[in-house]
Amino acid sequence: MNSSRLAQRLVQLGFLGAVVLAWYLTTMQGHINPLLLPPLGSVYREFVSLLETGQFWPDLRTTLYELAIAFLLAAGAGTLIGYTVSRSGYAIKVFDPLFAGLYAIPTILLFPLYVLFFGIGPASKIAMGATIAFFPVVLHTTSGLSYVKEAYVTAARSMGASPRQMFWNVMLPAAFPVLLTGLRMGLILAFLSILGTETIASFSGLGHQIVELGENMDTAKMFAYIVFVICIAFLLNAAVSFAEARGQRDLA
Amino acid sequence: MTETTPAIRVEGVTQAYGAEGDPRRVVALQNASLSIAPGELVALIGPSGCGKSTLLHLMGGLAAPTTGQVWIDGEPVRGPSPQKVAFVFQESALFPWRTVLENLKLGMDFQGVPKAQRDRRARESLHAVGLSDFTDHYPNQLSGGMKQRAQLARALVLKTDILLMDEPFAALDEQTRMVLGEDLSVLLARTGKTIVFVTHSLVEAVFLADRVAVFTARPGQIKNIISVDEAHPRSRSFMTSDKLGRLRNELYELLHDEIRKTMGLSKSEAAASGKPLAAVQEGEK
Numbered sequence: 001m002n003s004s005r006l007a008q009r010l011v012q013l014g015f016l017g018a019v020v021l022a023w024y025l026t027t028m029q030g031h032i033n034p035l036l037l038p039p040l041g042s043v044y045r046e047f048v049s050l051l052e053t054g055q056f057w058p059d060l061r062t063t064l065y066e067l068a069i070a071f072l073l074a075a076g077a078g079t080l081i082g083y084t085v086s087r088s089g090y091a092i093k094v095f096d097p098l099f100a101g102l103y104a105i106p107t108i109l110l111f112p113l114y115v116l117f118f119g120i121g122p123a124s125k126i127a128m129g130a131t132i133a134f135f136p137v138v139l140h141t142t143s144g145l146s147y148v149k150e151a152y153v154t155a156a157r158s159m160g161a162s163p164r165q166m167f168w169n170v171m172l173p174a175a176f177p178v179l180l181t182g183l184r185m186g187l188i189l190a191f192l193s194i195l196g197t198e199t200i201a202s203f204s205g206l207g208h209q210i211v212e213l214g215e216n217m218d219t220a221k222m223f224a225y226i227v228f229v230i231c232i233a234f235l236l237n238a239a240v241s242f243a244e245a246r247g248q249r250d251l252a
Numbered sequence: 253m254t255e256t257t258p259a260i261r262v263e264g265v266t267q268a269y270g271a272e273g274d275p276r277r278v279v280a281l282q283n284a285s286l287s288i289a290p291g292e293l294v295a296l297i298g299p300s301g302c303g304k305s306t307l308l309h310l311m312g313g314l315a316a317p318t319t320g321q322v323w324i325d326g327e328p329v330r331g332p333s334p335q336k337v338a339f340v341f342q343e344s345a346l347f348p349w350r351t352v353l354e355n356l357k358l359g360m361d362f363q364g365v366p367k368a369q370r371d372r373r374a375r376e377s378l379h380a381v382g383l384s385d386f387t388d389h390y391p392n393q394l395s396g397g398m399k400q401r402a403q404l405a406r407a408l409v410l411k412t413d414i415l416l417m418d419e420p421f422a423a424l425d426e427q428t429r430m431v432l433g434e435d436l437s438v439l440l441a442r443t444g445k446t447i448v449f450v451t452h453s454l455v456e457a458v459f460l461a462d463r464v465a466v467f468t469a470r471p472g473q474i475k476n477i478i479s480v481d482e483a484h485p486r487s488r489s490f491m492t493s494d495k496l497g498r499l500r501n502e503l504y505e506l507l508h509d510e511i512r513k514t515m516g517l518s519k520s521e522a523a524a525s526g527k528p529l530a531a532v533q534e535g536e537k
Contacts, residue, residue, distance in 0.1 A: 160364065
């Protein structure tokens with residue numbers, strides 16, 4: 001790491017440190033109602049006990065289960081439909097703007113309808129997550145596959161590639177970095193919308209737990225859960241970025 | 253004495269884009285006829301957009317002509333014939349997600365070469381173009397000249413009788429292309445392949461080719477064919493010879509007006525008065 005990168009990291013760490021320090025200082029004296037902003041120490045104790053008791057497991061399991069199913073549905077449908085659309089110039093002209101337009105709609109507003117359709121359990125969260133994650137996946141799949149450099153296709157054709165060889169050996173690897181970007185966006189959006197909808201109407205899940213703690217004025221524990229979710233999000237992001245970087249390194 | 257079947261025969265070929273009567277219809281190539289003997293090296297030269305690359309694609313079966321017919325070894329062309337024809341393209345058409353060696357192997361996989369032969373043949377071909385030390389490099393790790401060598405290797409490894417090259421050195425600097433041109437002359441003389449290549453460089457055309465086909469401006473027609481009577485492989489001394497210079501000038505005379513037409517210029521005042529164009533532009537400011 002060169003010195004300017006190091007300096008950037010230090011500033012970033014310093015910023016986070018300042019936020020935590022400000023929190024610590026303002027809550028230390030008891031001037032602030034601990035129901036609104038609990039002291040750092042009590043949040044820390046709640047967080048440690050959360051990890052020790054493992055009481056987060058049922059909620060984490062629900063949320064990750066919803067995320068996994070929603071993501072698989074979005075990824076499967078998105079790549080399949082994206083691939084089909086990319087096969088014809090006409091379909092691209094029709095469906096690409098259509099999907100892009102639908103993507104711009106605040107889909108989250110459909111959630112009350114989804115609760116009506118799928119109930120208050122995980123199914124409505126899965127449906128919401130899958131709907132929202134579908135769009136970046138389908139849009140990236142279409143554009144990735146339809147903008148493969150003409151030179152690669154011509155070269156493969158001149159060497160006698162069959163349609164099947166063309167897809168697996170040329171189209172897919174050429175579009176892969178773009179496909180991965182769509183999948184990464186899909187996963188992150190699914191996670192956000194599942195957490196969000198859990199806070200609106202649900203029986204379990206991390207979002208549900210946080211809202212319940214808030215409503216019970218158990219603010220310290222609520223903050224502990226928020227920190228926990230931030231950690232999960234961070235891990236998820238790191239894992240996906242790692243996979244993406246690897247995929248692009250292997251193919252680029 | 254019987255006439256040998258031409259390796260490539262093009263008869264009255266026209267290629268147009270857009271429907272007849274459409275004002276945007278572009279005729280890229282008009283009524284081109286050309287016959288190329290086995291083992292012959294022919295350069296196609298002409299102004300931009302004159303249909304040289306189009307003709308090359310038609311020869312390789314990558315496109316079908318609007319009218320006319322192309323034959324390879326006496327057989328009508330109906331699509332790519334990877335067993336007979338290999339291509340080298342202008343920009344790097346190497347697959348960047350595969351190493352140089354894997355690029356060569358994939359070409360053989362497409363063409364249907366048995367798996368057991370692929371590795372050995374790929375290495376031999378890379379050795380022939382001087383890339384033995386770069387087998388496991390990715391295309392992005394290579395210089396422009398090396399990329400074109402690798403593309404040439406990928407075409408040579410297919411062991412076709414015909415090699416079609418679409419401005420293979422266009423993206424390279426003058427020195428690199430000269431060295432590559434020399435290497436190519438030696439290499440190709442040895443393989444005895446029939447070669448057609450498109451170029452913008454007059455010197456390159458004369459240095460490498462047995463015959464140079466000169467195209468008119470769009471709609472492209474073959475205006476003239478010049479023979480370069482010089483044995484292969486050609487040495488560096490040919491590069492600086494009077495003969496090459498004379499042929500180069502002859503080509504330039506043929507091309508001169510066509511290039512002006514392409515640029516949308518009539519015979520300009522500068523050309524008429526013999527003043528260099530830069531001086532005219534200076535005067536306009």
